[in-house]
Amino acid sequence: MIRVALKGLLGRKLRAALTAIAIVLGVAMISGTFVLTDTIKAAFSSVFTQAYKNADAVITGKSAIGNNNNNGNGPGTPSLPGSLLARVQALPQVSLAAGAINDQAQLVGHDGKVISRASPGLAFSHTDVGQHFSPLSLTSGTWPSAPGDVDIDAATATKNGFAVGQEIGVIARGPVERFRIVGTVKFAGVSSLGGATLAIFTLPTAQRLFHKQGRYDEIDVAAKRGVAPAALVSAIRPLLPADGQVRTGQAQAQQATKDTSGFLNIIQDFLLAFGGIALFVGSFVIANTLSITIAQRTRELATLRTLGATRRQVRRSVMLEALVIGTAASVVGLFLGLGLARALNALFVSFGIDLPQTGAVFKGRTIVISLVVGILITMLAALRPALRSTRVPPIAAVREGALLPPSRFARFGLSGGLATIAASVALLLIGLLAGGLSTGIRLLAVGVGALALFGGVAMLAPTLVPPLVGVLGRPSRRLGGAAGGLAQGNAARNPARTASTASALMIGLALVTLVGVLAAGLRSRFEDSVNKVFVADYAITATNNFSPISVASAEAVRRVPGVNVVAGVRAGSARVLGSTTNLTAPEPGASRVISVDWTAGNRQTPERLGARGAFVSKDYADAQHLRVGSSVTIETPSGAVLHQTVIGIANPPKGGSPYGSVAISSATFDAAYPNPQNLYTFIDMQGGVSPANTQALTAALSGFPDAKLQTKAQFTRNQEQGLNSLLNLLYVLLSLSIVVSLFGIVNTLVLTVFERTRELGMLRAVGMSRRQVRRMIRHESVITSLLGAALGIPVGVVLALLVGAAIKYPAFTIPVGTLVVFVVAAIFVGVVAAILPARRAGRLNVLEALQYE
């Protein structure tokens, strides 16, 4: 019996392959995600292992606020006093100890622009002693020995046309400085550090550049023979200052790996979610394809029943078929994932997220999860078709044109669909709006609710098909003539089938719509905010729009003639009232270039902060029950503890504000942060925005290639870039599920063509041309995909409304233009899906088709 089922499957290779594609893509996404993130994790782990391979102990500063950057290299981490090195060297257990600077500096290309915008520019110091611990090795030239020397990484040199002997600009804390390249280096163990540029200076130069004269970021220690690293660490610990920490080299590498893997785990979950969506859509496609195949095999299944096959055997043969398809598809998907991992990486790189790479890592876990998930989803999707197959009565073997009895659930479609939708909306409301539930439960409620919503709409769809096809088929009838009219009839002929095909597309389109509507709302809110807040003429931000940049750039423009006000806003993380919070600090004059509403205090409040004042945002004040007069304790990463008093409560617009939850004066900030930086700098000038002013400011900023001067309109556009990138990334990832549903349409059409072979032959015999046949199939396809859009876009809008309500989203905007694009995309999907089936239908031999049974 198993053999019979397998032979049957072999006899329907094309159909089986089409069914499998739906699962292949989803599984490839899952396996690709694992391969990508595992590869990156392995690369990081290798980077850190290399970085600390010769160190038995590593001493670093310790961030006082314990943010997630624990490896002691995060920005804002305190540095170590130089005297510590001598005391460590004096320990009897120590054979060698070297101090080093690890910071960030950017390299400037020949075009005067910062080379690496998305990835950090890393800076190191070089000493001969320290070389024992360094993961870097020379590829050409020499190590830096003079104050004006720098080594850069070989990859950056090649890519940007730099050679030993040439000069290169470097931005550390102040304006750009020029150095002479004396050598190129590479980092051991990895081909790429994720696009990061490297700059290596002599130790004194590095200390000067980063304002760490006489101090170190890291001290690497090697033990004498026979001293265990743990013993060394214990010996060092008593020497440490309060803001220092020591770990064994191995522990340091592990900690550093752990710090990065948190971020990678988020990326992994994020991508897996899209794989899950694709598989969910795939399960619709599989269920539908199997149902159609079973309907077409009614006669065959009935014959088996007359020959003594039990219902169980029939059900098992269908499940076996699903098992085989699911297994084959999962295996193919698993390996396709290897290729997809590269594509995903390329995708991230194109969106500015460049991560280090090593050879692809293919873990056992990847194989197991990919196969189990792929097979399980296929089998689950096959359950209903398999149950239906058992309802084929033996008598169907002798009845011409016998139909599968309607599903037992079919008559509950309308009420069941409505009930499911009601339940799903309730779940979504609970998940999104109800208070007092844990995040896990809320996410579960939202997830199950969304799945149920799609399921409910799919159940309702067969009822909606006839009227919707009547409307959506109108253009086909008008444009396609007789073929279009027939296509409309065909689309409505088997409502359940058309509905389920369209439902798969509905899911992808609903999610795309959700994202598009939310983004439109966010964008309009952001624009409203900028219009309100931005009362300056110009702004300066980092070239990448989001990194804080050196305060020196603000100082540089202060001297430009005609400048009325220059006010920067510092930003840094701090622990406020026990949790890590974004702390900002406006410079004097901020009140004249930034405008927000005040719940308590007034426009002058930022100017009156003084040494002990702070103002907070209204949301933060509400959450923390703060009033004017409340005191707040702020701990900074360097260990400073500030006791401030709330003197005002700002009520910034919802779309964002340059002030974070808590703001103090820039003077107070600068005293507490060793390396203060501005997130934004705003400028007010005589004569406002004018070509002359722009020119003067640009000239003043020429020493700061990492700073970007912008007008209000440019600022808005630049700040929206991040949102647009994210939006495009989401669209690309969601398009995977749309591709799956496209294959669903292909399946249905191919199967329909099989089924209507005789009818197509008849139509050809009475004078329908090949072209008309193709057109008929194409219009049927487009009507189906439009149906998907007609279901999906409203569902997406409803989801956006719910999500918007959850995040208190006043600006609900329907992006009509974007939605029109989605409808056009749906039509495109329909046209593409029809290519293969239409060609098959057009090629049918009239005579054979008429004899086809």
Next chain:
Amino acid sequence: MVARELTRRYGEGPTAVEALRGVSLEVTPGELVAIMGPSGSGKSTLMHSLAGLDRPTTGTVDIAGTEITSLSDAKLTLLRRKHIGFVFQFFNLLPMLTAEENVLLPETIAGTRPDRAWLDDLLTRTGIADRRSHRPSELSGGQQQRVAIARALVTRPTIVLADEPTGNLDSKTGGEILDLMRASADDFGQTIVMVTHEARAASIADRILFLADGLIVKQLTEATSAEVLDVMATLQS
């Protein structure tokens, strides 16, 4: 096999059709019974009821001592495996299986080990031994029906039911199939009930039952073709 007072009504109310209106018949082992009658007289309905493919509205069918009209689907399936072979007008072969695999399908489904000698004998007698590894699409209509007959015989069922096995074949091929039916009854002692329109059936059947309007109206034994044609003519008028 014994059938008693079979009636079968299709539909409800004024549009209901009485396809069978009280048919009783008894078939003795080894007998070849032909059923004839005008179109719509209820022949197929009778065959389906006898084979347990369809439930009669009233009446009983006993096969090998079991009353089948009240059996559950599962029990009926098992009974069909052992006791009933069915030959269809449209062959109903599985296209992806070879001739031999099609013949063995009932054994495969039942999970029983085929008797090789018996299979070879059967294939030889049905004349498809040299076609055993061909697929149905590579066989002529007559050959396909031979495969179907071999399939019905392979489990040595208590009774073989055939509904117009020659209905889709030309008269020469049809004649050969009729001869094969006769030979099966003679050589294997196979009990067969067969619906046919061919007057030639007269010469091979032990007994001919004539059905009209859902009732057995006449029975002939050892009849000649002329007699059969005569009866058919009166029934049709």
